[in-house]
Amino acid sequence: MSLVNFTTREITCKIVYYGPGRSGKTSNLHYIYGRVPDSRRGRLVSLATQTDRTLFFDFLPIDLGQISGFSTRFQLYTVPGQVYYNATRRLVLQGADGVVFVGDSQARQLDENLESLQNLQSNLLEHGVDIRTIPLVLQYNKQDLPRELILSAADLDDALNFRGVPSFSADALHGKGVFETLKGISELVLKKLAAGTAA
Amino acid sequence: MTSALNPKYSFDTFVVGAANRLAVTAGRTVAENPGAAYNPLFIYSGSGLGKTHLLMAVGHAAKKAAPALNIEYLTLDEYVEAFHAAIAAGQGDAFRRRFQNVDVLLVDDVQFLTNRKEMQSELLRLTEALQVGGHQIVLTSDRPPPEIADLDERLISRLSGGLVVDIGAPDYETRVAILRRKAEERGAKFEPGVLETVAGAESGNVRELMGALNRLVAFQAVNDRSINAETAKQLLGIGSEGADGGKAAAREGAGPAARGPGDEFGDFLADVTVTVGKAVEAWRARVGEAVLRWEGEGYRTRRLEALLERDTPSAVDEVIASFTQDVERLKELEAEVAELDPQAAGQSVFRDPERLGEAEEVATKVRDGAAPPPGPSAAFPLAAYAVGPSNEVAVGAARAVLKQPGKKYNPLVLVGKSGLGKTHLLNAIGLELARGKRAVVACLSTQAFVDELIAAIDGDRVDWWRARYRRATALLLDDIHLIAGKERTQEELFNLFNLLQDKERQLVFTAPAQPHALPGLEERIASRLAGGLVAEITEPDREVKRSVLERLLGQQNASPDPALVDYLADRPAESVRGLVGELQRVVGAAAAQDGPLTAGLAREVLEGQAPRDSRRSAGFRTSGIVVSSLGGIKSREKIVWDWSDVADRVIEEFR
Numbered sequence: 001m002s003l004v005n006f007t008t009r010e011i012t013c014k015i016v017y018y019g020p021g022r023s024g025k026t027s028n029l030h031y032i033y034g035r036v037p038d039s040r041r042g043r044l045v046s047l048a049t050q051t052d053r054t055l056f057f058d059f060l061p062i063d064l065g066q067i068s069g070f071s072t073r074f075q076l077y078t079v080p081g082q083v084y085y086n087a088t089r090r091l092v093l094q095g096a097d098g099v100v101f102v103g104d105s106q107a108r109q110l111d112e113n114l115e116s117l118q119n120l121q122s123n124l125l126e127h128g129v130d131i132r133t134i135p136l137v138l139q140y141n142k143q144d145l146p147r148e149l150i151l152s153a154a155d156l157d158d159a160l161n162f163r164g165v166p167s168f169s170a171d172a173l174h175g176k177g178v179f180e181t182l183k184g185i186s187e188l189v190l191k192k193l194a195a196g197t198a199a
Numbered sequence: 200m201t202s203a204l205n206p207k208y209s210f211d212t213f214v215v216g217a218a219n220r221l222a223v224t225a226g227r228t229v230a231e232n233p234g235a236a237y238n239p240l241f242i243y244s245g246s247g248l249g250k251t252h253l254l255m256a257v258g259h260a261a262k263k264a265a266p267a268l269n270i271e272y273l274t275l276d277e278y279v280e281a282f283h284a285a286i287a288a289g290q291g292d293a294f295r296r297r298f299q300n301v302d303v304l305l306v307d308d309v310q311f312l313t314n315r316k317e318m319q320s321e322l323l324r325l326t327e328a329l330q331v332g333g334h335q336i337v338l339t340s341d342r343p344p345p346e347i348a349d350l351d352e353r354l355i356s357r358l359s360g361g362l363v364v365d366i367g368a369p370d371y372e373t374r375v376a377i378l379r380r381k382a383e384e385r386g387a388k389f390e391p392g393v394l395e396t397v398a399g400a401e402s403g404n405v406r407e408l409m410g411a412l413n414r415l416v417a418f419q420a421v422n423d424r425s426i427n428a429e430t431a432k433q434l435l436g437i438g439s440e441g442a443d444g445g446k447a448a449a450r451e452g453a454g455p456a457a458r459g460p461g462d463e464f465g466d467f468l469a470d471v472t473v474t475v476g477k478a479v480e481a482w483r484a485r486v487g488e489a490v491l492r493w494e495g496e497g498y499r500t501r502r503l504e505a506l507l508e509r510d511t512p513s514a515v516d517e518v519i520a521s522f523t524q525d526v527e528r529l530k531e532l533e534a535e536v537a538e539l540d541p542q543a544a545g546q547s548v549f550r551d552p553e554r555l556g557e558a559e560e561v562a563t564k565v566r567d568g569a570a571p572p573p574g575p576s577a578a579f580p581l582a583a584y585a586v587g588p589s590n591e592v593a594v595g596a597a598r599a600v601l602k603q604p605g606k607k608y609n610p611l612v613l614v615g616k617s618g619l620g621k622t623h624l625l626n627a628i629g630l631e632l633a634r635g636k637r638a639v640v641a642c643l644s645t646q647a648f649v650d651e652l653i654a655a656i657d658g659d660r661v662d663w664w665r666a667r668y669r670r671a672t673a674l675l676l677d678d679i680h681l682i683a684g685k686e687r688t689q690e691e692l693f694n695l696f697n698l699l700q701d702k703e704r705q706l707v708f709t710a711p712a713q714p715h716a717l718p719g720l721e722e723r724i725a726s727r728l729a730g731g732l733v734a735e736i737t738e739p740d741r742e743v744k745r746s747v748l749e750r751l752l753g754q755q756n757a758s759p760d761p762a763l764v765d766y767l768a769d770r771p772a773e774s775v776r777g778l779v780g781e782l783q784r785v786v787g788a789a790a791a792q793d794g795p796l797t798a799g800l801a802r803e804v805l806e807g808q809a810p811r812d813s814r815r816s817a818g819f820r821t822s823g824i825v826v827s828s829l830g831g832i833k834s835r836e837k838i839v840w841d842w843s844d845v846a847d848r849v850i851e852e853f854r
Contacts, residue, residue: 183466186474187470191474
């Protein structure tokens, strides 16, 4: 998928929110949806189960309008977190320009986080993408939970962020850290684009 | 009364973009040829888009091209004021004369003509006078002539009669280029993205853009820290309206979610804008700048434009660099060709880097075709020139000239009667000068010079002809008096003379008499000839005659009989040529008799009766003039050409 189309002067960024089940990926999208002016957002497509679990994926298109002469669009996706939906995850990952890994800060979820991260790596490889080259940021969600239940951002960095990518503490339900994360990934994606085209 | 031109406002500091390219090109054209193209040139645009800058740039460029030009810049208000003052002082006519003698008149802000009937008629009169006199007039206004209220119809048509161009608001790329140029001028450095943010604010006015830049520069200087795009936005109060996209977003998204400190989406958008500006636009801006720059200079930029059309162009900087290199090469070629053949330099191949190969071919062709002007004849070496008291002034001058060509005696005019060796000395000087490195010596007879010019006029290549001679490092013309009555040649020679003399290139002429004594020669040429050194060659003295005779006899392989040489050298001779003629007769007689060359034979031939079957022998160079031997009937006056009524008379006699 072409990120920047110079003929039609369009920039399209596909960003996938990845992570273990119930880590708060859809919450991120919901918060963003709530903050984007009506005219700028498409319908948030969400295929969820009765119990609000993402069955297939969420999709939120955002139109950023003309930026430096380019009509700029962001497409935000989430993947279903449950282990048995791996085929869907792989499908959604296809053509992603950047990945937000939403980790669950609860201490007891650490293994799920690690497993999901490994799953991300292998799914990217299936598409021939090296996890070291694709723009990636980590979000440590649910930092609003009581201290004794969660790991601190520093601990999580130690545990998950062995590649030293940007990481953000967040409380997706209330919106803390959501846009910081989005900014972080956007910057990486757009910078990569510059590195890929110029010189 | 007249404002001085601000030295900062030149073409060099004017950033050319799509919106002002036409105006700049027209301005440049006018500056290069005042009064020739677009007269008057009328430039209009909104405030702060560079009218005054462009106007002054025209003034500077015109001044630079021709320092002697009388250039005046003033605003209409200043003109009105001066006019009123002149009228009050009773000097209205002097005022008019003063402005009619201006070569390039630059009038700013003529929109203030509204409701000034008397000024309108004054300007109409002035414009007419300047146009008639071939003087250039350039005017600026904030609107086109027909839209200036209450403007006289005649003035409208007069002002619109030349070229009316407008300067539009700069586009984003030009704004970025202007900001970069200005920041550089001020020695201010900004973090990446800052200038793009300022440019993104879509101000349609360069002056406002400068104001914004000034604020940033001042802020940075006061706080002693560099500001980023975010700070710049806050400082300039553009907030999330910092970019095209942001502006639209803020306008449309006036809902509660899109305002105030909690406007996370707005912040996000602003951030993305800066990132995109830095990332996407970085290379596009570079390409865009290059396109604008080279298009502005009149080059085709297809190669660069092709870059913009591609999705993911690679090696952008390399392409720009190679393009620039090609353009530089084209410039070199064009300059070279312009010197050889100005007409050929105008070809479009020199403006298209994609046709560099063709341009090289054209240049090669021109180079080959650019034959050097006729050079000196090798038959007249300086070593063979006989020196004696009769010509030592001329020879001394020639030696001085050879020592310091163009510096000591320029021009050198060799004066003397026919056959005294002027041509020999002229060619000898030419031969010596031609030994110099990179010397291009034009040495020819004036008749040939005239014929060449006529052929050039006929073939429409006068420019080429001129260029050929202007390249010469020395010009030597034989028999300059033959230029008499040839007005065009005198004109061309006059210009060529001045040009070469300015460049300290040697000029040598020969003439049968002092320059002022030559009939049909324009005074300006005669006085220029007399302005150098006029060296006279008189009748050959014994010394000259002896060495000439010895040389000629030596060439003949005849052992010279000293008595013969003495005899011939003692005979009175008006010219060297005459002497050569005498010797030739003697040699001819000796050959006819198959006898030796002796003084006795010479005496017999030259004083007694001529040998019976003397014939001319080859070997000596003579003047080549052979007198007809038909004898008696040589004079037209002695021949009756018209036999009136002869037919009648013949018939009558037969009767």
